[in-house]
Amino acid sequence: MEWNVRKPSLQCCSCGAKLEGMEFHSSLRDNGIEFDRLDFCLQCWDKVPREDFFSHWKTKRVKEEKQKARPRYVDQETMLDIFRKLAGGGSQGKEAFTFLLGMVLVQKRALRYVRSETREAGEFVVLAHARSGENFDILNPSLSEEDMNRAKENFDAILDTQGE
Ligand SMILES: [Zn+2]
16 A cells, blocks of 8 residues: 655645544554654544554644644653554664653653663663553664754654644
8 A cells, every 4th residue: 555654734644634633543654764654534544454553543633823732642652652662672773763752751751761771782771661660771872963863853753742
């Protein structure tokens, strides 16, 4: 199935329906290098093979001027679910994404910072789930500032975690 991944505005990647102010489904597809975020209207989502996606969630986005009252685009549980999958072995090639997601979850107090460790494979950050204490070892990608900014832009475009 071919979908329009790069879209000029918020619209269904299958039928092109405008999604602003509507309920819709967002999904992450692993393209082998990074994630593509694909948004689907409710009708199209019913026809989509879910197993193609790394993660998906239902959401709603309101117009810019109502942004203050907007619900979280990606809720914390979904972010934790994505983080768990990545930390559990799915992060190959997505170290920057995993690291950034970990940092966002620390900011949200869903995870807490435990310690940093230098190992043979590099610098690791150990994070713990705030409630269960479950530990996650995340590779610090040690990117240059420029590369980190690029990774952050990509991350924000995919998960749209700003303004929460
Ligand atoms: Zn559609």
